[in-house]
Amino acid sequence: MKESPQRRELEEVLRSSKLVAYGFMGMDTRHLSEIIDNDLAEVSRAGYTLEQLAGRMQEITDQAATRFGGWVEINENLRARVVEAKGRLVCPWPHPGRFNKRVTMVEHLKTGETISWSDLNIHMISEHGFFEGKGSAFRLEPEELFQMIF
Amino acid sequence: MVSTVLIPVLIISAIGAVLAAILVIAEHFIANYGPCKININDKRQLEVQGGKDLLSMLREEKIFIPSACGGRGTCGLCKLKAIVGAGPLLPTEEPFLDEEEKATNVRLSCQVKVRNDLQIEIPAELFNIREYQCKCAEIMDLTYDTKQFRFELLEPATIDYIPGQFVQFLSPVYDKSSEEVYRAYSISSDPVEKNIIELIIRLVPGGICTTYCFEYLRVGDEVKLNGPYGEFRLTETDAPxxxxxxxxxxxxxxxxxxxxxxxxxxxxxxxxxxxxxxxxxxxxxxxxxxxxxxxxxxxxxxxxxxxxxxxxxxxxxxxxxxxxxxxxxxxxxxxxxxxxxxxxxxxxxxxxxxxxxxxxxxxxxxx
The missing domain is CATH 3.40.50.80 (Nucleotide-binding domain of ferredoxin-NADP reductase (FNR) module)
Structure with a gap:
C-alpha cells in the first residue's frame, strides 16, 4: 500500500533521533503500518484490546508513582517503581501530546523478568497502537507485556 | 500497440517531472524568506536570513533564551514578547501560555518562525547570558546512576552566577543522536570557583544528552555550555x-x-x-x-x-x-x-x- 506524505513524514521523525536517542524505530526496517498491524494482530490473538493494555499499564504506573522512585508491590507476582527525569517527552504524531519523562520499571518477583515503559509508551499504545520498532530503547513486545502485567 | 501504451506513460512521466521541478523551484523561492530584521527591545537590531525558528536565530547571534527541551516546544521556558511579526499563535504554544500572556503577545520563541521583520522584547538580563567553551576536567561516580561532571571554563574563563541557577549543556551530534540538543542542569559547584561549572547528572534511559555524558564524554573533551539562567535562589531573609x-x-x-x-x-x-x-x-x-x-x-x-x-x-x-x-x-x-x-x-x-x-x-x- 502506498504511504501518504504525512505518513512518510511521521516515519522519518520516528526513525530520526530528533525526539529520543536512537529514534523510535530502532533497527526495524519494516514500514510503520506493518509494525502497527503486526503488533495489533498479536494483541487481538491474545484476546486483549489496546485500551485494556494501556489501562493496566497506567494503573501500575499510578500505583508505583506514590513512592518517588521506590519499589511498590503491585500484587504477589509483581513489583514496580517509577523514575522521573527532568523534561518532557513529546509524542511524534502530529498533535500536542507531551508527557513527563517518567519510566515505570516492573519486575516479576518469581521469574526475575523485567519490563519498562515510559508515559509516552502508554499513550502511543493507547492512541496509536504503536509499541515502537524492534531494537529501539523502549520497544515493548506485546506478548511479553501482557504475560507480565495480566 | 507498444506506442499506444508508451506515449501516455511518457506524457504522464513528463508531467510528473515538470511538477516536481516546479515544487523544487517553488520551495527555493517561496520558503526563502530572505533577509529579515529583528528589533530587540527597541535597542538592538539584528539582520538575519529568514526561515529558522526565532530561538535558534537568537542563539546564533549569541542571545540565549532559556530552553530545557532544545527547541522542541515541550518545556515552555523560551518565552518572550513578540510585539510585531510573529504570526498567529500556534496550538503547540497554547498549553504553555496563560490568558494574560496571550493578551500581551508572549510567545514560545522555538515555535515562532522568522519569515519577516520582527519586533520582540526580552528581559535585559538575558543579554548577560554567555556561551562558554569548556573542558571536561573531572567525571566522578556519585551513585550507580549519577555522576558529577566538572567543567573548566576556557573562553570566557570565568562565570558569575547566583547559586541555584542552571546552565544549558550542548550535547553534540554523536552516533546515537543526529542533532545537537541543549539540556538544562542546575549548577552544583562552589560559587567561589569562578572558572568551574560542576553539574550532577542522573542517567536517563534512552536520554540523548545523558547518554552522551555517560557513554561518550571523556575527561579532556571540550564542550559548550550557556547560561546562567533561573530564579531559584536563597532569599535575603533570616527565615529558617x-x-x-x-x-x-x-x-x-x-x-x-x-x-x-x-x-x-x-x-x-x-x-x-x-x-x-x-x-x-x-x-x-x-x-x-x-x-x-x-x-x-x-x-x-x-x-x-x-x-x-x-x-x-x-x-x-x-x-x-x-x-x-x-x-x-x-x-x-x-x-x-x-x-x-x-x-x-x-x-x-x-x-x-x-x-x-x-x-x-x-x-x-x-x-
Missing amino acids: IIFVAGGSGMAPIKCLLHQMKNTNSQRTARYFFGANTVKDISHYKLMKQFEADLPGFTYIPVVSDPAEGEEWTGETGLVTEALMENVKNTTECEAYLCGSPGMITAVIKVLTELGMDEAKIFYDKFE
Whole structure:
C-alpha cells in the first residue's frame, strides 16, 4: 500500500533521533503500518484490546508513582517503581501530546523478568497502537507485556 | 500497440517531472524568506536570513533564551514578547501560555518562525547570558546512576552566577543522536570557583544528552555550555530553611550550601534528602562537613527502602513522612525543593498542611 506524505513524514521523525536517542524505530526496517498491524494482530490473538493494555499499564504506573522512585508491590507476582527525569517527552504524531519523562520499571518477583515503559509508551499504545520498532530503547513486545502485567 | 501504451506513460512521466521541478523551484523561492530584521527591545537590531525558528536565530547571534527541551516546544521556558511579526499563535504554544500572556503577545520563541521583520522584547538580563567553551576536567561516580561532571571554563574563563541557577549543556551530534540538543542542569559547584561549572547528572534511559555524558564524554573533551539562567535562589531573609531534594535534585542545594558557608550564614537549615536505598545517597561526607561548618545546619537523609544487609540507622520512609514527623512549626520557615514533579507536588501538599505559606515554597521542578 502506498504511504501518504504525512505518513512518510511521521516515519522519518520516528526513525530520526530528533525526539529520543536512537529514534523510535530502532533497527526495524519494516514500514510503520506493518509494525502497527503486526503488533495489533498479536494483541487481538491474545484476546486483549489496546485500551485494556494501556489501562493496566497506567494503573501500575499510578500505583508505583506514590513512592518517588521506590519499589511498590503491585500484587504477589509483581513489583514496580517509577523514575522521573527532568523534561518532557513529546509524542511524534502530529498533535500536542507531551508527557513527563517518567519510566515505570516492573519486575516479576518469581521469574526475575523485567519490563519498562515510559508515559509516552502508554499513550502511543493507547492512541496509536504503536509499541515502537524492534531494537529501539523502549520497544515493548506485546506478548511479553501482557504475560507480565495480566 | 507498444506506442499506444508508451506515449501516455511518457506524457504522464513528463508531467510528473515538470511538477516536481516546479515544487523544487517553488520551495527555493517561496520558503526563502530572505533577509529579515529583528528589533530587540527597541535597542538592538539584528539582520538575519529568514526561515529558522526565532530561538535558534537568537542563539546564533549569541542571545540565549532559556530552553530545557532544545527547541522542541515541550518545556515552555523560551518565552518572550513578540510585539510585531510573529504570526498567529500556534496550538503547540497554547498549553504553555496563560490568558494574560496571550493578551500581551508572549510567545514560545522555538515555535515562532522568522519569515519577516520582527519586533520582540526580552528581559535585559538575558543579554548577560554567555556561551562558554569548556573542558571536561573531572567525571566522578556519585551513585550507580549519577555522576558529577566538572567543567573548566576556557573562553570566557570565568562565570558569575547566583547559586541555584542552571546552565544549558550542548550535547553534540554523536552516533546515537543526529542533532545537537541543549539540556538544562542546575549548577552544583562552589560559587567561589569562578572558572568551574560542576553539574550532577542522573542517567536517563534512552536520554540523548545523558547518554552522551555517560557513554561518550571523556575527561579532556571540550564542550559548550550557556547560561546562567533561573530564579531559584536563597532569599535575603533570616527565615529558617527547609531544603528537600531527591536524586540529582541535590545539585542546586549543594551550591546553596556552599554559598551559605562562604557567607558565614547563621540561618537555621534542615536538609531532607530522599533516597530509595542507602546506595542512592551521595556526598554524605560533604554534607556532614557542612554540618560542622554551618552552625544551624542539619542534614537528614531519608531512605525509603533500605536494602537487605544495608546498615542504616537514619530516618526511614518517604521524605514526606520524615517531614511530617520532624517539622512542627513551619509558619516562619521557607522551603527550597528540587526533585521530581511527583515528589515536589507531594512535599508542597505536606508543607502547606503543616501551615507553610505556599508563597514561601521555592522549587526547581524537573520539568
